[in-house]
Amino acid sequence: MSGQRLVLAAVVLALVQIGFLSWIIMGRAAVLRNGQEVVLKVEPIDPRDLLRGDYVVLNYEIRNVPVAIVSNAPSDGDAARDTPIFVRLGKDDDGYWRARSASLRAPAGQPTAGEVDIRGIITSGPFGSELAYNVGYGIDRFYVPEGEGRAIETDMRERPFGVLAAIAQDGTAQIKALLDGQTPLYEEPLY
Amino acid sequence: MASYFSRVRADATRWVELGYIDGKAAAAIAADAEARDRRSLSFGSILAIMAALLFGAAILIFVAANWEAIPRLGRVGALFAVIFAGYVGGAVLKLMDHDAIAEGLWLIAAAAFGGAIALIGQMYHLSGDETQAILTWCVGTTIAAAALRSGPLTMGAVALASTWLFLVGVSFWRHADFPHVFIGIAAVLWLVSFWTRSPSSRHLLLLSLIFYGALLAGETSVLRVAPVLAALSAAVFGFAVAMPQAAERFARIDGLLPVHGLIGFLTGMVMIQIQIGDDSGSAFAITAAIILAGIVAAIVLAGRESRGLRWIAYIGFALELCMIYVVMIQGMLGTAGFFLAAGIILGLLAIAIIRIEKRMSRPGVTEGVQS
Numbered sequence: 001m002s003g004q005r006l007v008l009a010a011v012v013l014a015l016v017q018i019g020f021l022s023w024i025i026m027g028r029a030a031v032l033r034n035g036q037e038v039v040l041k042v043e044p045i046d047p048r049d050l051l052r053g054d055y056v057v058l059n060y061e062i063r064n065v066p067v068a069i070v071s072n073a074p075s076d077g078d079a080a081r082d083t084p085i086f087v088r089l090g091k092d093d094d095g096y097w098r099a100r101s102a103s104l105r106a107p108a109g110q111p112t113a114g115e116v117d118i119r120g121i122i123t124s125g126p127f128g129s130e131l132a133y134n135v136g137y138g139i140d141r142f143y144v145p146e147g148e149g150r151a152i153e154t155d156m157r158e159r160p161f162g163v164l165a166a167i168a169q170d171g172t173a174q175i176k177a178l179l180d181g182q183t184p185l186y187e188e189p190l191y
Numbered sequence: 192m193a194s195y196f197s198r199v200r201a202d203a204t205r206w207v208e209l210g211y212i213d214g215k216a217a218a219a220i221a222a223d224a225e226a227r228d229r230r231s232l233s234f235g236s237i238l239a240i241m242a243a244l245l246f247g248a249a250i251l252i253f254v255a256a257n258w259e260a261i262p263r264l265g266r267v268g269a270l271f272a273v274i275f276a277g278y279v280g281g282a283v284l285k286l287m288d289h290d291a292i293a294e295g296l297w298l299i300a301a302a303a304f305g306g307a308i309a310l311i312g313q314m315y316h317l318s319g320d321e322t323q324a325i326l327t328w329c330v331g332t333t334i335a336a337a338a339l340r341s342g343p344l345t346m347g348a349v350a351l352a353s354t355w356l357f358l359v360g361v362s363f364w365r366h367a368d369f370p371h372v373f374i375g376i377a378a379v380l381w382l383v384s385f386w387t388r389s390p391s392s393r394h395l396l397l398l399s400l401i402f403y404g405a406l407l408a409g410e411t412s413v414l415r416v417a418p419v420l421a422a423l424s425a426a427v428f429g430f431a432v433a434m435p436q437a438a439e440r441f442a443r444i445d446g447l448l449p450v451h452g453l454i455g456f457l458t459g460m461v462m463i464q465i466q467i468g469d470d471s472g473s474a475f476a477i478t479a480a481i482i483l484a485g486i487v488a489a490i491v492l493a494g495r496e497s498r499g500l501r502w503i504a505y506i507g508f509a510l511e512l513c514m515i516y517v518v519m520i521q522g523m524l525g526t527a528g529f530f531l532a533a534g535i536i537l538g539l540l541a542i543a544i545i546r547i548e549k550r551m552s553r554p555g556v557t558e559g560v561q562s
Binding site (some may be wrong): 003006007009010011012014015016017018020021022024025028032054055076125136138139140141142143144152174175188189191 | 234255256257258259263264267271274275277278281282283285286300304307308311312313314315316317331334338339375519
């Protein structure tokens with residue numbers, strides 16, 4: 001490889017990698033900026049991610065989606081893992097958003113005013129006496145500065161916590177803030 | 192251990208004394224060996240790579256600490272700067288003939304790319320699995336290795352691919368699909384390793400392919416997959432021994448393809464044996480016989496060429512003896528009997544190894560490239 005071409009290759013390579021990373025950041029920031037805001041109720045679990053550090057595991061109330069409210073579920077409820085599911089959320093009187101109905105693979109029509117579709121993936125199920133799917137929304141972790149995770153988890157066991165999330169047009173959810181009751185603990189800047 | 196250059200120089204001096212070659216030839220041989228030695232990794236470049244790995248680890252752990260004193264955008268910006276400076280600075284240094292430092296800088300840049308992926312996951316609380324992030328990192332590093340024609344970066348990409356396979360493999364029960372895509376990744380990395388002239392990457396790739404086979408056997412059906420793994424490995428071994436030049440053209444791993452063939456064969460056969468181990472009927476005896484025959488055949492056919500292969504064969508042989516003992520005789524003797532038998536087996540093994548090693552290193556026999 002000639003000299004100039006190697007330097008050129010290095011510059012292009014660096015810009016491509018930086019560009020790729022920026023593109024992901026832009027996409028995520030756009031969800032925060034434009035997404036529909038919802039507040040979801042959470043319960044704690046724990047541990048630590050090797051690469052990304054301490055985090056609090058969030059167990060959402062809407063993690064369990066009863067088969068009964070899934071409009072196009074097969075009669076025995078059986079659905080493959082990793083099947084996309086669109087859960088329609090509506091706001092209840094206590095301020096938390098809860099599942100109203102759901103639909104496998106594609107959303108069932110447009111949500112009406114005051115409702116929003118969140119996209120999840122079936123992680124397991126259906127289980128339980130009232131058959132329900134276990135659904136992951138890609139927002140199950142909240143990363144905190146080293147050493148602060150444990151304290152939050154202890155608090156979460158004592159009083160209700162919520163997550164303020166933004167939901168994009170396509171149903172992608174993104175955490176905006178972790179709420180201790182009504183008070184935001186950490187607010188997420190766009191970048 | 193003495194370097195290749197110093198060994199050749201000592202040999203050349205001895206050959207001159209014995210009258211095999213003249214002084215001019217000896218000087219030429221020594222000069223050639225010295226030039227070759229310099230091209231391989233020197234002490235300095237190994238230190239440079241280790242330093243780079245430490246820097247890389249520091250970057251990753253710094254990101255994980257999620258330190259709030261520096262705003263996120265600052266951290267992202269710093270990582271972007273490291274990526275840019277690392278790749279471009281490395282290229283400039285490469286042109287100025289500072290190869291080792293250049294490769295080190297490239298490794299740091301690649302680590303910063305991985306760190307940036309982790310940081311973005313942290314910034315936006317993405318819970319998606321780590322394996323996806325590592326795969327993305329692996330792809331980025333592969334592209335970097337190809338663009339910069341860097342051996343160490345290729346090695347890094349292979350290590351990331353193997354890590355990915357391992358992580359997906361151990362958490363397999365959570366996923367719907369077996370990571371077959373690894374075969375494709377391995378094929379691409381194999382080609383890239385030719386372009387970047389990195390035989391070590393090919394060694395690691397071959398080992399991870401064997402691991403892939405073992406994983407597949409464990410997940411699906413040992414008795415269907417493991418025989419294929421063993422047979423394929425035996426075929427690779429046969430090909431490498433029968434047509435060494437063709438094999439070397441294909442693999443270019445310093446004639447060590449038979450070693451990988453033997454490892455794959457043993458892995459597959461031992462898996463079969465463990466699977467059928469409980470009923471110590473004739474099937475077990477047959478597989479044991481095949482394994483022992485395979486080990487002896489490997490030593491006879493290729494043992495002379497490579498000490499590495501001989502040692503893999505010895506270890507395999509010792510493990511196999513233990514296995515036969517545990518399955519076949521366990522019921523009849525007590526613990527004391529086991530220790531007695533183990534002592535006898537080890538003693539016999541030691542005698543056998545000493546005899547083989549003596550034979551293999553008889554004067555006049557050239558020792559092949561060692562692992």
